[in-house]
Amino acid sequence: MSVIQIQQVSRWYGNVVAVNDVTMTIGPGVTGLLGPNGAGKSTLITMMAGFLPPSVGAVTLDGVPVWRHEAAYRHIGLVPETEAVYDTLNGGQFVRANAELQGLPDPGAAAAAAIDVVAMADAADRRISTYSKGMKQRIKMAAALVHQPSVLLLDEPFNGMDPRQRLHLMELLRQMGAEGRTVLFSSHILEEVQQVATHIEVVVSGRHAASGDFRTIRRLMTDRPHLYRIRSSDDRRLAAALIGHAATSGVQLEGPAIHVQVTDFENFSRLLPGLARELGIRLWEVSPTDESLESVFSYLVGGRA
Numbered sequence: 001m002s003v004i005q006i007q008q009v010s011r012w013y014g015n016v017v018a019v020n021d022v023t024m025t026i027g028p029g030v031t032g033l034l035g036p037n038g039a040g041k042s043t044l045i046t047m048m049a050g051f052l053p054p055s056v057g058a059v060t061l062d063g064v065p066v067w068r069h070e071a072a073y074r075h076i077g078l079v080p081e082t083e084a085v086y087d088t089l090n091g092g093q094f095v096r097a098n099a100e101l102q103g104l105p106d107p108g109a110a111a112a113a114a115i116d117v118v119a120m121a122d123a124a125d126r127r128i129s130t131y132s133k134g135m136k137q138r139i140k141m142a143a144a145l146v147h148q149p150s151v152l153l154l155d156e157p158f159n160g161m162d163p164r165q166r167l168h169l170m171e172l173l174r175q176m177g178a179e180g181r182t183v184l185f186s187s188h189i190l191e192e193v194q195q196v197a198t199h200i201e202v203v204v205s206g207r208h209a210a211s212g213d214f215r216t217i218r219r220l221m222t223d224r225p226h227l228y229r230i231r232s233s234d235d236r237r238l239a240a241a242l243i244g245h246a247a248t249s250g251v252q253l254e255g256p257a258i259h260v261q262v263t264d265f266e267n268f269s270r271l272l273p274g275l276a277r278e279l280g281i282r283l284w285e286v287s288p289t290d291e292s293l294e295s296v297f298s299y300l301v302g303g304r305a
């Protein structure tokens, strides 16, 4: 078993708090670390990989702190977000260099095996500078897998990939998870995480916001209050009729529109057309105003704050 535990971890850079009192446990299988840009995902992953110490708290692998613990590095593979792989090397040389850094007894064989896993044998003799985004991602993955780590951490691995490359990487991650490895990848796209992760951890503004399977996270996101903007032939009367209804928790007349805070979407979607018909009011616009990913995530954080 390879279990990563993050216990009350905070990490700051000068005045910037990148990770704020996060506690989570990552076990075997595929976990998606979901959060908007700047949420602290890279910082968390770098600490899990043992390349950055927490400012406070502890990150452990099977109970052993990973920071400056050489034995832990033998079990962890990191695929960083950066594209700065050694462009002048060919793929084979790059993976082999990593095998040598790991001090493996037969670096050539280990590199060849890892390159096979990511299906890059045909391109191993080509310079990395000629690779596509997806190929670069795969060769970085081979480098991370060369010592057969039981933990694989990937920072935004799907960024910039085309759909075919995406599917291929998803299949690889699923396979690694099914083999019993502890696989964690970060993403800011819920659907991406849904397709491959069996477990999801959500972080927002450096804080741990939610955790669970896809259904749980999706439910948390859709159950939140939604804000709608409505324009109609008689905003004043419609607003008066909406006030106090159980499906809404706030109604405001603002300029040429009504802003409604909706707590029960299903109920509201039946109520509004019915009310308009009853009052002889024509609806010109009904649009959500807070559908940005940021607002969805903030709600998750707000719910726990």
Ligand SMILES: Nc1ncnc2c1ncn2[C@@H]1O[C@H](COP(=O)(O)OP(=O)(O)OP(=O)(O)O)[C@@H](O)[C@H]1O
Binding pocket: 013, 016, 017, 018, 019, 035, 036, 037, 038, 039, 040, 041, 042, 043, 044, 156
């Ligand atoms: N080396 C650093 N020095 C100063 N601030 C940093 C440093 N690294 C990250 N930060 C800040 O810490 C916060 C979290 O950044 P982090 O890169 O961990 O988030 P992220 O979720 O991975 O975002 P992204 O997907 O945009 O990389 C951000 O506000 C970022 O600007």
